[in-house]
Amino acid sequence: MKIAIWGDELAAWVSAVSLAEKGNHIYMVRETHNTALIPNDTSICNEPGLMAAIQAQRDKKQLFACSFEEGCAFETHWMAMAPSEFNQAQTIIDKLVTRNKRLLVINQSNFGIGASEKLRSYLTDPEHQSIAYIPDTLQQGLALYQFNNPDVLIIGSDTDRTLPLLKAIFRPFSGGLEQIQFMSPQEAEFTKFAINGMLALRLGYINELANLADQLQVDIDLVIQGMSADVRVGKHYLQPGCGFGGQHFTHSIKSLADLLSHKQRSTLLEMVLSENEKQKELPFRKLWQHYQCDIRDKVISVWGVAFKPGIASIENAPSIRVIKALLAQGAVIKVHDPAAMLELHTYFGANSQIIYCETAIEATLNSEALLLITEWNEYSSPDFDQLKANMKTPLIIDGRNIWEPQYLRELGFTYYGVGR
Amino acid sequence: MTIENAWQRLSEHAEEMKSLHLKELLKDEARIHSLKHRHDHLLLDFSKQRILPETFKQLTELAEVSELTRQIERLFEGDIVNQSEQRPALHTALRAPKSTQIEYQGRNVIDEVYESLERMKEIVTQIHAGQWRGFSGEPITTIVNIGVGGSDLGPMMACKALAEFKATTEQKLEFIFVSSMDGSQLAEVLDHLNPANTLFILASKSFTTIDTLANGATAREWLCNASGLDDALLMKRHFIGVTAVPDKANEWGIPCENQLHFAQWVGGRYSLWSAIGLPIALKIGMEGFRQLLDGAHSMDKHFRNTPFERNLPVLLALTEIWNINFLDIHAHAILPYDGRLAHLPAYLEQLEMESNGKSVTQSGEPVTRRTCPVLWGEVGPNAQHAFYQLLHQGTERVMCDFILPARRYDEHSDELKKQHRLALANCLAQSRTLALGDDVIKQAETAPAHKRYPGNQPSTTFLLDELNPYNFGALIALYEHKVYTQAVIWNINPFDQWGVELGKVMANELLESIENQETGNFDGATNALLTEIHALNQFCQYKDQDKAS
Numbered sequence: 008m009k010i011a012i013w014g015d016e017l018a019a020w021v022s023a024v025s026l027a028e029k030g031n032h033i034y035m036v037r038e039t040h041n042t043a044l045i046p047n048d049t050s051i052c053n054e055p056g057l058m059a060a061i062q063a064q065r066d067k068k069q070l071f072a073c074s075f076e077e078g079c080a081f082e083t084h085w086m087a088m089a090p091s092e093f094n095q096a097q098t099i100i101d102k103l104v105t106r107n108k109r110l111l112v113i114n115q116s117n118f119g120i121g122a123s124e125k126l127r128s129y130l131t132d133p134e135h136q137s138i139a140y141i142p143d144t145l146q147q148g149l150a151l152y153q154f155n156n157p158d159v160l161i162i163g164s165d166t167d168r169t170l171p172l173l174k175a176i177f178r179p180f181s182g183g184l185e186q187i188q189f190m191s192p193q194e195a196e197f198t199k200f201a202i203n204g205m206l207a208l209r210l211g212y213i214n215e216l217a218n219l220a221d222q223l224q225v226d227i228d229l230v231i232q233g234m235s236a237d238v239r240v241g242k243h244y245l246q247p248g249c250g251f252g253g254q255h256f257t258h259s260i261k262s263l264a265d266l267l268s269h270k271q272r273s274t275l276l277e278m279v280l281s282e283n284e285k286q287k288e289l290p291f292r293k294l295w296q297h298y299q300c301d302i303r304d305k306v307i308s309v310w311g312v313a314f315k316p317g318i319a320s321i322e323n324a325p326s327i328r329v330i331k332a333l334l335a336q337g338a339v340i341k342v343h344d345p346a347a348m349l350e351l352h353t354y355f356g357a358n359s360q361i362i363y364c365e366t367a368i369e370a371t372l373n374s375e376a377l378l379l380i381t382e383w384n385e386y387s388s389p390d391f392d393q394l395k396a397n398m399k400t401p402l403i404i405d406g407r408n409i410w411e412p413q414y415l416r417e418l419g420f421t422y423y424g425v426g427r
Numbered sequence: 428m429t430i431e432n433a434w435q436r437l438s439e440h441a442e443e444m445k446s447l448h449l450k451e452l453l454k455d456e457a458r459i460h461s462l463k464h465r466h467d468h469l470l471l472d473f474s475k476q477r478i479l480p481e482t483f484k485q486l487t488e489l490a491e492v493s494e495l496t497r498q499i500e501r502l503f504e505g506d507i508v509n510q511s512e513q514r515p516a517l518h519t520a521l522r523a524p525k526s527t528q529i530e531y532q533g534r535n536v537i538d539e540v541y542e543s544l545e546r547m548k549e550i551v552t553q554i555h556a557g558q559w560r561g562f563s564g565e566p567i568t569t570i571v572n573i574g575v576g577g578s579d580l581g582p583m584m585a586c587k588a589l590a591e592f593k594a595t596t597e598q599k600l601e602f603i604f605v606s607s608m609d610g611s612q613l614a615e616v617l618d619h620l621n622p623a624n625t626l627f628i629l630a631s632k633s634f635t636t637i638d639t640l641a642n643g644a645t646a647r648e649w650l651c652n653a654s655g656l657d658d659a660l661l662m663k664r665h666f667i668g669v670t671a672v673p674d675k676a677n678e679w680g681i682p683c684e685n686q687l688h689f690a691q692w693v694g695g696r697y698s699l700w701s702a703i704g705l706p707i708a709l710k711i712g713m714e715g716f717r718q719l720l721d722g723a724h725s726m727d728k729h730f731r732n733t734p735f736e737r738n739l740p741v742l743l744a745l746t747e748i749w750n751i752n753f754l755d756i757h758a759h760a761i762l763p764y765d766g767r768l769a770h771l772p773a774y775l776e777q778l779e780m781e782s783n784g785k786s787v788t789q790s791g792e793p794v795t796r797r798t799c800p801v802l803w804g805e806v807g808p809n810a811q812h813a814f815y816q817l818l819h820q821g822t823e824r825v826m827c828d829f830i831l832p833a834r835r836y837d838e839h840s841d842e843l844k845k846q847h848r849l850a851l852a853n854c855l856a857q858s859r860t861l862a863l864g865d866d867v868i869k870q871a872e873t874a875p876a877h878k879r880y881p882g883n884q885p886s887t888t889f890l891l892d893e894l895n896p897y898n899f900g901a902l903i904a905l906y907e908h909k910v911y912t913q914a915v916i917w918n919i920n921p922f923d924q925w926g927v928e929l930g931k932v933m934a935n936e937l938l939e940s941i942e943n944q945e946t947g948n949f950d951g952a953t954n955a956l957l958t959e960i961h962a963l964n965q966f967c968q969y970k971d972q973d974k975a976s
Binding site (some may be wrong): 285288291292293294295296299300331332335336 | 553556558560562563564565660663664
């Protein structure tokens with residue numbers, strides 16, 4: 008099958024290579040004269056396995072770059088565009104309908120509830136043209152695996168006519184599929200929002216509980232084990248920490264929060280978002296309280312600035328808020344991240360209070376506290392003896408609960424976790 | 428001409444004018460052209476005052492022989508205009524440009540002014556960025572200003588008036604003003620505030636004001652109980668002191684770096700332009716605060732440099748002197764037709780009555796003429812349902828200030844714009860009816876007596892292009908200079924307030940008697956009330972004991 012792909016999002020590239028791997032001929036629509044198959048967003052380039060897969064499919068002549076005009080000639084289209092590109096999407100569909108009597112557009116962009124309906128209004132021949140919506144549930148870092156091994160596939164379509172074609176496209180990925188669900192595009196859009204909202208609520212709730220556990224001197228880890236054992240609760244998204252970040256997740260929750268607030272004056276998700284912003288500063292607050300509200304001129308180490316491990320993006324990352332707070336209070340920051348140093352440097356620039364370090368251990372020299380913000384694998388088991396020797400004051404604030412409190416305390420560290 | 432001649436001539440002129448009704452005067456269509464004056468974005472319309480252009484001429488002569496020109500210069504130059512306290516009154520320096528030079532005690536006072544503004548900016552920037560942290564590390568989101576009189580009314584009025592111009596801040600900021608000595612305001616707000624993100628501004632020129640320190644002590648105790656932390660740390664994170672006496676603020680426990688200072692030559696009721704204006708700067712940002720100062724400065728220049736015939740503060744002062752001293756009007760209503768100016772009447776009550784509520788001259792002689800009238804007010808449309816009855820049909824003569832912005836709600840819904848037009852219509856209708864009486868309708872004379880309107884109540888209309896920080900600054904400065912002009916002509920000191928001192932001393936003596944449950948040796952009336960109070964408190968104690976047992 009020949010499919011044109013529109014957009015430069017992670018979902019666009021992951022769909023492109025995955026569909027190409029199954030034998031489809033995939034045409035990525037790029038700006039004129041840009042025939043390189045490289046995502047514009049560098050954090051997408053860091054997606055594990057993605058660049059190699061793109062290269063392989065290109066070499067096999069399954070994956071091509073094409074121009075806007077060339078892209079318009081196909082009958083089957085896949086859109087995975089940024090939430091802000093809704094106007095472009097409208098323009099594209101407006102153009103496509105003039106070129107093709109038969110048309111299927113599979114939209115995977117998070118334009119919000121009601122977007123599919125709006126796009127559908129551009130179709131000129133509803134008998135032969137249709138738009139389907141597939142929620143983008145890909146997580147950065149795991150996207151390729153998830154696309155190829157979905158548990159559940161949700162397809163939002165207004166017409167049964169296109170189902171055979173849609174089934175044909177998705178059939179190669181349905182090996183481990185437990186369910187394939189058909190619903191209207193609007194319901195599929197709502198489902199996408201609802202899932203994200205639920206996850207945010209769980210994270211918000213567990214963070215609240217962890218903060219309470221701190222006050223009551225209870226170990227939240229044990230509480231979570233107990234909670235997870237109840238099948239009604241389950242085990243996912245119950246890890247407390249210093250807040251969630253990222254672009255799409257936050258944007259999606261924000262859209263749903265706005266919708267809830269606008270349509271029914273509900274502040275539930277707004278509260279979750281504002282509490283999450285507060286939670287991002289938790290490591291700073293623990294440090295602030297430990298040093299009795301004075302950290303001027305202290306050297307503070309920060310490990311991990313990406314909004315989650317495995318990527319280079321610092322968008323909405325807790326680290327930004329923590330670093331800003333440390334700067335404002337006159338601390339000196341020694342920072343390390345395995346992938347996001349460039350982004351961090353772009354964000355904060357040259358600053359006499361920030362020392363960008365090449366290794367994690369170097370960042371701890373003469374430090375009076377180590378703040379772990381992003382749980383990169385390489386931080387899991389550092390050389391604690393070296394760490395302690397490096398640090399002026401052996402104080403650890405573990406924003407992701409990755410270390411064993413008792414062990415660290417035995418080594419002579421002062422340890423603060425989230426809820427333990 | 429001597430001063431007395433000028434007063435005498437005006438008295439004679441007044442005799443002719445007294446019989447003239449405003450409805451007669453307003454028949455002259457050309458009148459408005461000679462009786463309206465504009466500066467910047469503010470128009471004053473005196474056409475509904477019981478005056479003729481000739482009246483203004485004679486009044487300005489009175490101002491001239493009273494040496495107003497020289498006295499204005501003395502005010503701006505930093506001369507000792509406050510005789511009883513031997514101080515200049517340099518509120519105009521607070522809004523002067525940086526390049527100005529005003530020497531006092533061997534120092535350019537402008538340097539001090541800008542040092543304070545600089546420090547204020549640091550604090551404002553930190554709080555707006557969400558980086559002023561409380562004891563738990565949370566950013567400050569609630570600002571409680573504790574002050575009374577000038578340390579309360581000015582900032583509270585300006586924050587309400589200019590709320591639409593609020594600065595962009597990382598966190599939404601809430602502002603609360605607490606002044607009452609009995610703690611009733613404070614107790615109510617503390618109930619719903621979070622100690623971790625609440626900052627108290629203690630504003631007191633002397634830092635000995637008992638009202639403010641008592642509220643401060645309650646706030647301090649509340650924070651201590653909530654956090655369990657030591658006092659010094661809480662002082663550092665949760666209190667800012669604004670004062671002219673740093674030693675007293677130190678004594679109270681406010682660390683130096685959390686203090687904002689202003690000079691002794693800033694009078695309390697003239698202090699919203701100084702560090703006392705911190706809540707305003709927090710609300711509208713430093714840029715907005717600068718615009719406020721610039722608006723006031725523009726009025727300063729106008730007051731200093733414009734001939735009296737076109738000088739807004741001077742004409743306003745003279746009009747009121749005409750009403751008070753020649754037409755025997757001793758009540759003054761302040762009627763803003765804009766809810767944002769709700770606190771303006773209370774502010775002006777202090778500015779005018781504390782400044783000019785005096786009965787001895789600068790040289791200590793009893794005054795021979797009336798000075799400041801009783802002044803009160805309310806948002807106009809609300810007052811229409813309260814005391815306008817008295818204005819229209821009562822026996823008191825009252826002069827009124829109608830204050831209204833011509834434009835509002837430019838960016839808002841049609842319904843709100845309509846509400847503004849409704850307020851405008853009401854303002855014009857009221858000033859017109861007060862002036863003309865039932866002459867505005869046909870065949871009024873056939874109505875029964877209780878439906879008749881005599882009219883002839885004089886008013887000035889203050890028409891602002893729109894309400895913004897600049898115009899608001901100009902409006903307040905206009906009133907300040909009006910007050911000064913009147914004080915010069917009445918030859919009284921507008922910058923002291925000895926009348927409020929004795930009460931404070933008495934209160935200290937009485938407090939002792941109340942604390943110790945003694946009757947004391949006061950007058951019979953006071954002794955009797957003390958006895959009642961003691962008895963009632965003892966009764967409550969017994970009841971409490973009963974409950975406990």
